[in-house]
Amino acid sequence: MTLRMVRRFCWKRLASSILRSFSTVTTDEVILERIGNKGIVTLNRPKALNALSMTMIRKILNQMKAWKEDSSVKMIVVKGTGDKIFCAGGDARAVALAAKKEDPLTEEFFREEYRLNFLIGTIQIPYVSIIDGLTMGGGAGLSVHGHFRIATERTVFAMPEAAIGFFASVGGSHFLPRLQGKLGRYLALTSCRLTGHDVVKAGVATHFVNSDSVCIKTIEEDLLKIESPSLQKVDKLLCETQEQFPMKDWDLSFQLLLRKINTLFDGGSLNAIIENLKRDKSEWANQHLQTLFKMSPTSLKVIFHQLELGKNMSLQECLKMEYRISQRFVKNQDFLEGVRAFLIDKDNKPVWMPPTVEEVSDSVLKSYFAALPEDKELVF
Numbered sequence: 001m002t003l004r005m006v007r008r009f010c011w012k013r014l015a016s017s018i019l020r021s022f023s024t025v026t027t028d029e030v031i032l033e034r035i036g037n038k039g040i041v042t043l044n045r046p047k048a049l050n051a052l053s054m055t056m057i058r059k060i061l062n063q064m065k066a067w068k069e070d071s072s073v074k075m076i077v078v079k080g081t082g083d084k085i086f087c088a089g090g091d092a093r094a095v096a097l098a099a100k101k102e103d104p105l106t107e108e109f110f111r112e113e114y115r116l117n118f119l120i121g122t123i124q125i126p127y128v129s130i131i132d133g134l135t136m137g138g139g140a141g142l143s144v145h146g147h148f149r150i151a152t153e154r155t156v157f158a159m160p161e162a163a164i165g166f167f168a169s170v171g172g173s174h175f176l177p178r179l180q181g182k183l184g185r186y187l188a189l190t191s192c193r194l195t196g197h198d199v200v201k202a203g204v205a206t207h208f209v210n211s212d213s214v215c216i217k218t219i220e221e222d223l224l225k226i227e228s229p230s231l232q233k234v235d236k237l238l239c240e241t242q243e244q245f246p247m248k249d250w251d252l253s254f255q256l257l258l259r260k261i262n263t264l265f266d267g268g269s270l271n272a273i274i275e276n277l278k279r280d281k282s283e284w285a286n287q288h289l290q291t292l293f294k295m296s297p298t299s300l301k302v303i304f305h306q307l308e309l310g311k312n313m314s315l316q317e318c319l320k321m322e323y324r325i326s327q328r329f330v331k332n333q334d335f336l337e338g339v340r341a342f343l344i345d346k347d348n349k350p351v352w353m354p355p356t357v358e359e360v361s362d363s364v365l366k367s368y369f370a371a372l373p374e375d376k377e378l379v380f
Helices: 003-027 054-069 092-100 105-122 172-178 183-190 197-201 213-225 231-242 248-264 270-280 283-294 297-310 315-329 333-344 362-367
Strands: 030-035 038-043 075-080 085-087 127-131 134-136 148-151 156-158
Touching (some): 030 054, 085 127, 092 105, 105 315, 148 197, 172 183, 172 315, 183 283, 183 297, 197 248, 213 231, 248 270, 297 315, 297 362
Parallel strands (some): 038 075, 075 127, 085 134
Antiparallel strands (some): 030 038
């Protein structure tokens, strides 16, 4: 074999290797990279709106653990691929199908996801999530517990679990009661959305930038340029960038909305809120009353109770409680029915059992919060 043939052979092998490597990276559901002293997590399942699969959760959790133990890693950045998408939640369809088969995935999925949520909430190095687009359910758990959440005018935040017969998961018991006034309760019960600047005003996001691709790319590059990242340095950078995008035009509308929410969603029970909405008789109140009537009654009662308990609990305690609730819901007809109606058959006509809030007894409600067998409890 001549030298020229050897070179040609080597170049072909190199090119083939590069192509295989490129293919592996771009088809992975989640891309994990190390750039300098920063760890980068890119959710890469755009056709499924970057919904978290078991594989994605496990990969992120394992890598986050490794980065936590590696003193040379100084910051973690999380983002999503696809237009107007961060993460639309967990893969509820996969969990529901597993529940029908009594597959252990129903235990493993939430155990690993909640451990990831706890790790995000307790890691010491700066954790930055760029929530440009849909940020719902599991996407909230992947972002809100971290130090910095960068929203854009395309950000859409929601906790839509009640609509599919589930509950406010991924640490919702902890962060929702800590939002302004009754806003967290409102978001969890109605599945209503916050968008753009309001995501920052609500306290869900910490900073705001324009969604222009140049701006997003610039903020990512600027984060990577920080040689020795600290919470103070990252905050300074994000605040300086945010100053270019004033929010004055949105202040009044958000304050009026919050005032309405704090009045009508106040009360010591779910029934009290329903009565508040009935008495108000405004179009806004009636719309939200009708929204509540479309939700799973069991979900509504569980959500109200979990948020009340979560007010005085640590993140770890909330996640342990939520794991108990999750294991009851995967055996609940409402969750299976909600997934069927909205994610499988898509007829949008769930039949809830029981059909009214009044029929959800206190004993049934308490059963969702009862301790699991010792070997089944969530351990961090």
